Amino acid sequence: MGGFVNSLATLPEQPDEDSPAIDQRQFVNSLGKGIAVLEAFSSHPGAMSLQEIADLAGLDKSTVQRMAYTLLQLGYLRKGLDGRGFCLGTKVLDRAFDFLRSWPLIERATPVLNELQLGSHERVDLSIFDDLTICYAIRRQSKRQTFYATLVGRRIPTFCSSGGRAIMARLSDGEVDSILRRSDLIALTPKTLTDPDAIREEVQRARREGFSLVHDESLIGEVAVACAVLDHRARPVAAVHIAGSLSEWSPESFAKRFSPLAAEAAGALSGAIAPF
Amino acid sequence: MGGFVNSLATLPEQPDEDSPAIDQRQFVNSLGKGIAVLEAFSSHPGAMSLQEIADLAGLDKSTVQRMAYTLLQLGYLRKGLDGRGFCLGTKVLDRAFDFLRSWPLIERATPVLNELQLGSHERVDLSIFDDLTICYAIRRQSKRQTFYATLVGRRIPTFCSSGGRAIMARLSDGEVDSILRRSDLIALTPKTLTDPDAIREEVQRARREGFSLVHDESLIGEVAVACAVLDHRARPVAAVHIAGSLSEWSPESFAKRFSPLAAEAAGALSGAIAPF
DNA sequence: ACGATCGTATTGTAATTCAATACGCAAATA
DNA sequence: TATTTGCGTATTGAATTACAATACGATCGT
Numbered sequence: 001m002g003g004f005v006n007s008l009a010t011l012p013e014q015p016d017e018d019s020p021a022i023d024q025r026q027f028v029n030s031l032g033k034g035i036a037v038l039e040a041f042s043s044h045p046g047a048m049s050l051q052e053i054a055d056l057a058g059l060d061k062s063t064v065q066r067m068a069y070t071l072l073q074l075g076y077l078r079k080g081l082d083g084r085g086f087c088l089g090t091k092v093l094d095r096a097f098d099f100l101r102s103w104p105l106i107e108r109a110t111p112v113l114n115e116l117q118l119g120s121h122e123r124v125d126l127s128i129f130d131d132l133t134i135c136y137a138i139r140r141q142s143k144r145q146t147f148y149a150t151l152v153g154r155r156i157p158t159f160c161s162s163g164g165r166a167i168m169a170r171l172s173d174g175e176v177d178s179i180l181r182r183s184d185l186i187a188l189t190p191k192t193l194t195d196p197d198a199i200r201e202e203v204q205r206a207r208r209e210g211f212s213l214v215h216d217e218s219l220i221g222e223v224a225v226a227c228a229v230l231d232h233r234a235r236p237v238a239a240v241h242i243a244g245s246l247s248e249w250s251p252e253s254f255a256k257r258f259s260p261l262a263a264e265a266a267g268a269l270s271g272a273i274a275p276f
Numbered sequence: 277m278g279g280f281v282n283s284l285a286t287l288p289e290q291p292d293e294d295s296p297a298i299d300q301r302q303f304v305n306s307l308g309k310g311i312a313v314l315e316a317f318s319s320h321p322g323a324m325s326l327q328e329i330a331d332l333a334g335l336d337k338s339t340v341q342r343m344a345y346t347l348l349q350l351g352y353l354r355k356g357l358d359g360r361g362f363c364l365g366t367k368v369l370d371r372a373f374d375f376l377r378s379w380p381l382i383e384r385a386t387p388v389l390n391e392l393q394l395g396s397h398e399r400v401d402l403s404i405f406d407d408l409t410i411c412y413a414i415r416r417q418s419k420r421q422t423f424y425a426t427l428v429g430r431r432i433p434t435f436c437s438s439g440g441r442a443i444m445a446r447l448s449d450g451e452v453d454s455i456l457r458r459s460d461l462i463a464l465t466p467k468t469l470t471d472p473d474a475i476r477e478e479v480q481r482a483r484r485e486g487f488s489l490v491h492d493e494s495l496i497g498e499v500a501v502a503c504a505v506l507d508h509r510a511r512p513v514a515a516v517h518i519a520g521s522l523s524e525w526s527p528e529s530f531a532k533r534f535s536p537l538a539a540e541a542a543g544a545l546s547g548a549i550a551p552f
Numbered sequence: 553a554c555g556a557t558c559g560t561a562t563t564g565t566a567a568t569t570c571a572a573t574a575c576g577c578a579a580a581t582a
Numbered sequence: 583t584a585t586t587t588g589c590g591t592a593t594t595g596a597a598t599t600a601c602a603a604t605a606c607g608a609t610c611g612t
Contacts, residue, residue: 028345049589062570062572065302068590069591070304092371093411099366100429102321111420152369153371360610
């Protein structure tokens with residue numbers, strides 16, 4: 001984007017920029033660049049200088065300057081500690097609040113997950129299906145947890161998460177293939193399955209059993225069961241997870257104990273009401 | 277904004293738009309409008325048509341169309357249920373994730389708040405000071421809670437929240453006056469203090485006691501104690517809350533039982549490390 | 553069958569953003 | 583202490599970009 005590169009990209013022939021053929025006519029570049037500034041902080045949390053942001057976002061320093069100025073006024077950025085650098089502002093939390101508030105599913109799921117946590121004494125999560133990743137929207141932890149395991153907004157690849165597997169079990173084979181094909185099948189741990197056929201096998205198993213069971217694939221020492229939450233058309237839109245530690249459970253005993261609970265909760269949240 | 281109105285606003289004389297004299301030269305209007313589209317969902321959660329968004333955001337339908345198209349491509353909006361309307365997309369959660377991840381204070385506070393919740397069996401929160409409001413960043417609930425009491429990103433006015441009072445107790449009188457003057461002193465409940473002098477009195481009390489005690493002011497039946505978290509320059513940046521129900525506690529017994537715990541946690545989080 | 557409203561697409565106009573440049577300041581360097 | 587480097591800020595001419603009126607097809611409710 002920007003300058004000569006940008007002018008070329010504006011020509012009829014759009015080579016192969018990034019996304020699959022976005023309508024250059026309607027896309028508002030300035031907005032995209034402003035968002036890119038915010039997104040730069042995903043690869044570098046904490047304060048950054050204009051130049052650093054520019055490098056990460058692939059923008060000119062001048063552009064970042066004006067975008068940062070605007071985002072500063074709007075509260076989406078704030079000045080760093082000593083007036084040096086920029087970091088994310090609290091306004092980004094407001095948008096997340098609006099999001100969480102706007103999904104009836106999330107409101108309905110909140111008491112259900114609370115009960116589930118109290119009943120299981122393990123960590124329980126609700127994740128939202130978002131194509132190649134799932135995104136945690138509700139989290140109820142038990143005892144000590146890693147910091148990231150407490151954060152809403154955390155994403156995990158669909159292909160190697162218990163929730164993702166449970167969701168894929170409710171998709172057609174074609175859709176599962178599409179997800180596996182477009183995913184970067186990179187191992188998060190040494191135990192992560194990266195062979196498409198092996199993953200398909202696990203999806204089949206989840207179809208038979210009605211839940212997915214995953215251990216050590218996204219975090220070593222963690223075992224999790226999950227069941228998909230379906231919308232009124234029986235399409236999977238989310239998943240209920242129960243996650244525990246392999247120091248306390250074998251995968252089998254964990255599944256035996258908690259898969260019925262996850263299934264019950266997911267069933268209670270399925271159907272009836274629109275998710276959003 | 278936009279069109280003739282906008283051209284007028286671009287002239288040297290900026291009448292009295294909204295914020296106190298923002299530099300029209302550097303402000304990127306398109307970005308502001310795109311953000312305005314996202315913010316429209318704060319006054320109307322759920323799916324909206326282009327026209328509805330336009331009305332709420334004060335923009336032209338055409339403008340909203342292109343902004344929505346862009347935000348759709350970027351994942352910050354998604355199509356409504358049956359392809360009709362737009363609602364917030366999961367990407368807004370990603371930004372919140374980045375924010376939470378980027379504050380060392382939040383990472384440090386997570387285990388502390390966990391302990392505090394397990395020790396108190398009441399709801400505990402960490403809120404971030406943001407001028408006229410405080411914004412909840414970490415929430416650990418006990419039993420059943422109202423939905424909103426579980427949401428990160430929720431804001432409460434500084435003047436009537438326990439956290440806000442605790443924070444004001446660490447500000448100068450001038451700063452407190454400034455906050456009270458600029459706040460809309462609107463009662464959230466019949467018990468909310470709206471008289472500046474009465475609030476100043478409470479702030480004084482919090483200064484003496486080292487914690488703030490508030491009940492029925494933001495939610496009927498709720499009692500809460502809070503202590504400010506200070507940065508390395510002894511400036512308040514956040515607050516630790518402990519909130520319970522008046523059906524189980526009197527304000528006095530609640531304060532006696534939990535104010536030491538809140539003070540201890542806030543103390544442990546203060547000083548030393550930069551908050552962001 | 554009709555009318556309203558939805559989301560989408562097009563287009564000429566001109567206002568907007570772009571990016572090079574310069575400035576003052578603070579901190580790290582020598 | 584002198585110097586350099588990098589920061590955030592501000593300005594400006596050039597032209598790319600966004601604006602908003604308009605039109606279109608689909609879908610829903612009457």
